[in-house]
Amino acid sequence: xxxxxxxxxxGMGKSTTAALxxxxxxxxWEADAVVHWLYGPGGAAAEVVEAAFPGVLQHGAIDRAALxxxxxxxxAALAKLEGLVHPLVAKDREEFLTRAKADGAPVAVVDIPLxxxxxxxxxxxxxxxxxxxxxxxxxxxMARPGMDAAxxxxxxxRQTPDALKRERADFIIDTSKGLDxxxxxxxxxxxxxxxxxxxxxxxxGCEPSQ
Numbered sequence: 493x494x495x496x497x498x499x500x501x502x503g504m505g506k507s508t509t510a511a512l513x514x515x516x517x518x519x520x521w522e523a524d525a526v527v528h529w530l531y532g533p534g535g536a537a538a539e540v541v542e543a544a545f546p547g548v549l550q551h552g553a554i555d556r557a558a559l560x561x562x563x564x565x566x567x568a569a570l571a572k573l574e575g576l577v578h579p580l581v582a583k584d585r586e587e588f589l590t591r592a593k594a595d596g597a598p599v600a601v602v603d604i605p606l607x608x609x610x611x612x613x614x615x616x617x618x619x620x621x622x623x624x625x626x627x628x629x630x631x632x633x634m635a636r637p638g639m640d641a642a643x644x645x646x647x648x649x650r651q652t653p654d655a656l657k658r659e660r661a662d663f664i665i666d667t668s669k670g671l672d673x674x675x676x677x678x679x680x681x682x683x684x685x686x687x688x689x690x691x692x693x694x695x696x697g698c699e700p701s702q
Contacts, residue, residue: 493593494685495600495615499607500622501654502647503633505667505674509622510603512671512678519595521588522603526581531556536580544576545569578610599685608652608660618692620681621661623654624668662692 498513498520500506507522514520530537531554541559542549548559563569585602592600604612613619624632633644658664663684665677684690 493589493597493600494617494690495589495602496681496685497607497613497616497619498601498603498622499605499619499657501629501651501657502605502644503629504622504624504654505632506603506605506622508671509620509665509667509674509678510601512675513601513682515675516678516682518599518601518682519588519592519597520601520603521585523581523585524603524605526584527577530577530580530584537577540576541573544572599682606651608657609650613660618662618685619660620663620665621654621657622665622667623658624666626654628668629654 496513496518498506498510500509510520510522527537529535531541532538533552535553538549538552538554541554545559545562548555548562550558559573563573589600589602602612602616604610607613607616607619630644633639633647634641663677663681665674665681667674
């Protein structure tokens with residue numbers, strides 16, 4: 493089974509692309525969804541995080557805004573949080589991959605926003621980067637409720653630049669050309685990965701339009 497790491501900077505269309513992989517029949521694991529579940533009522537991370545950061549648990553679930561405020565601009569606090577949560581996320585990912593392999597899936601997709609930033613690319617066989625021109629990214633992100641230029645800049649600061657992501661990708665999926673184009677690109681990626689002779693570096697991907 494080939495494990496495909498799916499990633500992309502904010503506003504590039506990664507969540508939509510993950511849904512297209514699922515639509516095409518590939519099992520998809522989403523890191524953000526798992527974190528949401530872990531922080532939720534009864535989630536494995538809820539009490540652990542509350543013990544480390546008292547006051548962030550509200551109505552049985554982690555208040556993510558409160559937690560974010562506690563670790564913002566505090567490298568030690570962020571490292572502490574990651575040390576608690578990342579092992580739980582990794583455990584869930586491994587359980588997902590075990591199930592996918594047992595089910596006979598030829599390709600399993602792990603959707604990890606900070607794939608390169610966290611070093612998770614070491615645990616996948618191939619990487620697909622979702623991208624779009626900078627002006628499209630800007631328009632999408634700034635249209636989100638509560639977003640402003642400062643928040644956008646802070647989010648970008650945490651992420652590997654899009655150009656560097658594309659340099660490290662085995663596949664590049666451009667979402668600026670419409671849903672049908674993105675769907676075709678997802679099909680192309682899956683078709684390539686299912687070939688018996690596929691090896692990293694054999695696919696040049698699809699560069700974003702300007």
